[in-house]
Amino acid sequence: MIRLAVPNKGALTEAAQTILREAGYRPRKDSKELVVVDPDNSCELFFLRPRDIAVYVGEGTLDVGITGLDMLADSGAPAEEIMPLGFGASTFRFAARAGTFTSVKDLQGMRVATSYAGLLGKHLADMGVEARVIKLDGAVETAIHLGVADAVADVVETGTTLRNVGLEVFGDPIAHSQAALIKQVGAKEANGVQQLIRRLQGVLVARDYVMIDYDIRAERIDEAIAITPGMEGPTVSPLHREGWVAVRAMVPRKGHQQIMDQLWEIGAKAVLATAIFACRV
Numbered sequence: 001m002i003r004l005a006v007p008n009k010g011a012l013t014e015a016a017q018t019i020l021r022e023a024g025y026r027p028r029k030d031s032k033e034l035v036v037v038d039p040d041n042s043c044e045l046f047f048l049r050p051r052d053i054a055v056y057v058g059e060g061t062l063d064v065g066i067t068g069l070d071m072l073a074d075s076g077a078p079a080e081e082i083m084p085l086g087f088g089a090s091t092f093r094f095a096a097r098a099g100t101f102t103s104v105k106d107l108q109g110m111r112v113a114t115s116y117a118g119l120l121g122k123h124l125a126d127m128g129v130e131a132r133v134i135k136l137d138g139a140v141e142t143a144i145h146l147g148v149a150d151a152v153a154d155v156v157e158t159g160t161t162l163r164n165v166g167l168e169v170f171g172d173p174i175a176h177s178q179a180a181l182i183k184q185v186g187a188k189e190a191n192g193v194q195q196l197i198r199r200l201q202g203v204l205v206a207r208d209y210v211m212i213d214y215d216i217r218a219e220r221i222d223e224a225i226a227i228t229p230g231m232e233g234p235t236v237s238p239l240h241r242e243g244w245v246a247v248r249a250m251v252p253r254k255g256h257q258q259i260m261d262q263l264w265e266i267g268a269k270a271v272l273a274t275a276i277f278a279c280r281v
């Protein structure tokens with residue numbers, strides 16, 4: 001039975017639950033359900049705070065978990081990334097009132113508010129900067145206006161939260177993050193983890209690709225294959241029409257309309273694009 005930690009609150013929650021549902025795992029009935037047993041998939045899902053997930057996984061209490069790479073680094077827990085999950089992308093950055101600071105070096109002797117004291121403390125030490133870290137639970141952007149800090153270090157996605165309080169980022173990004181599947185460092189892989197990885201990869205590929213079908217004159221097949229090479233090579237089947245073949249290939253979702261235009265221009269007919277629901281590749 002695989003024991004899997006899933007965020008129960010915050011920015012990763014919905015996307016984490018969606019990818020698991022698409023990968024065939026049992027969803028929870030409501031947000032008050034903290035443990036879900038999924039016997040069909042030999043899996044137990046534990047809904048936990050994203051910040052705590054690396055701690056449980058690092059302790060070896062749970063086999064794998066979904067959390068942000070910034071939270072994994074912040075925790076200092078002996079856990080590591082198995083695979084990125086393609087959502088929850090953000091950067092972790094310094095911000096302050098416009099014109100106050102230009103680089104991390106300017107923070108010598110200053111107060112920096114953050115919810116990620118581990119990540120920030122390590123970065124300041126690496127940069128040889130001595131600053132006072134003010135640990136807050138959230139909404140750290142307000143700490144400057146309230147006179148608690150001179151700068152903040154926080155998660156930035158669109159930058160809207162910073163703009164709303166009149167702050168600007170400065171210096172290089174401290175870290176880049178996204179959601180990832182994590183496991184304990186050096187742990188023997190639990191039964192079922194490989195299957196979970198394959199299923200998650202299947203969902204990610206299904207989201208990024210579409211299936212293209214079309215008919216083409218046999219003499220133009222080489223041109224057509226150059227446009228739709230497929231993953232392993234396209235399937236080419238005879239058509240019940242002399243001199244024509246049917247082709248089926250996966251193509252990246254992004255740009256598939258251009259591919260359909262190119263196929264049409266070389267004489268393809270009945271060009272269809274269909275979504276892929278799930279796959280193993």
Ligand SMILES: Nc1ncnc2c1ncn2[C@@H]1O[C@H](COP(=O)(O)OP(=O)(O)OP(=O)(O)O)[C@@H](O)[C@H]1O
Pocket residue numbers: 009010011012049050051052067068069070071088089090115137138155156157158177178
């Ligand atoms: N606006 C955002 N866009 C994308 N990812 C984000 C955003 N805000 C937070 N994250 C990511 O989501 C993960 C969880 O952070 P989030 O702020 O949602 O948790 P939280 O509920 O505030 O945590 P805590 O347990 O400390 O209360 C982090 O890895 C973070 O990088």
Ligand SMILES: O=P(O)(O)OC[C@H]1O[C@H](OP(=O)(O)OP(=O)(O)O)[C@H](O)[C@@H]1O
Pocket residue numbers: 010011137138139140141154155156157158159160161162
């Ligand atoms: O750049 P943006 O798109 O504005 O996103 C970044 C904001 O999102 C997160 O806040 P969250 O809602 O998790 O609140 P918190 O600060 O209480 O954690 C993060 O802490 C930033 O405040």
Ligand SMILES: [Mg+2]
Pocket residue numbers: 010138
């Ligand atoms: Mg937050």
